[in-house]
Amino acid sequence: MRVTVAKALGTCFGVQDAIDLALDEAYRGELTVIGQLVHNPQTVERLRQNGVQIVDQIDSQDIRTRNVMITAHGAPESLRHRAEDKGFRVIDASCPLVLRVHKAVAELVRGGFHPVVIGQAEHVEVKGIVGDLKDYTVIRDESEIHKLKGRPKIGIVCQTTQQIDFVSRLVDLIRSTYPASQVEFRDTVCKPTKDRQVAVRELAREVDLMVVIGGYNSSNTKKLKLVCDELGVKAFHVERASQLTPEMFHGHEHVGITAGTSTPHEVIEEVYYAILNMPGVDKEACSGLPEREKNLY
Ligand code: SF4
Structure with a gap:
């Protein structure tokens, strides 16, 4: 064999850089990470052993440190401001390729498009992308395309970890289902x-x-x-x-x-x-x- x-x-480099930064900060002082830094049990355990606290949200009563970290998956700007208003020092480990998605969405919104994210609505990255938007749609698969009915301008991005073949098929389906709509797609799979x-x-x-x-x-x-x-x-x-x-x-x-x-x-x-x-x-x-x-x- x-x-x-x-x-x-x-x-990936985005998650690795965030882990290195978390361990570095934890070495210098206490640190709380907001949300799952990485979906891996061994890494989470290693961070905990090095004194890194992990909580689900910035409003958690369990945060006992002054330093808080935004993970590689990014966060809405409003979360950063809320953290600063609460007196925390914010360490931002957002991956540049996640920030590229935030930028693409902002450009589409400025262009008058209804922002659409292909991904999982409950994933921290998607929550970060849409967190500051007033009107948006998250689509997991073809069963949710009906949510776009009546939208004349549709601007689509995707969660960075989606499969590009799947995303391309979904975009084609949106175009063929709504031929009268103007559909703009930005490929944001990293x-x-x-x-x-x-x-x-x-x-x-x-x-x-x-x-x-x-x-x-x-x-x-x-x-x-x-x-x-x-x-x-x-x-x-x-x-x-x-x-x-x-x-x-x-x-x-x-x-x-x-x-x-x-x-x-x-x-x-x-x-x-x-x-x-x-x-x-x-x-x-x-x-x-x-x-x-x-x-x-
Ligand atoms: S965007 Fe890609 S490179 Fe960046 S953290 Fe996510 S998976 Fe890793």
């Missing part, structure tokens, strides 16, 4: 997400088993598993190396490894070496781990 690691996988989607598709065509690593609450990890399911490749979604057993690999010749944008590289390494130590692995034929992604923005 041989093992190949996807060309792009694991923690590059690290696209790179991971392309890499998993490429690798899934080569292997007969895929191991997808990431938190069970990470939506982009689940989407990577979904890609394998769509391509008919058997895939296991695991959170940690201890979940692997030799039986999982029995009868397979070529195993692929991928991981969501919230999965720490340390966890990927653990899983990679655990698979390499399974019986019957030809280590000489296995790929190494790719270089970690850097922030180029």
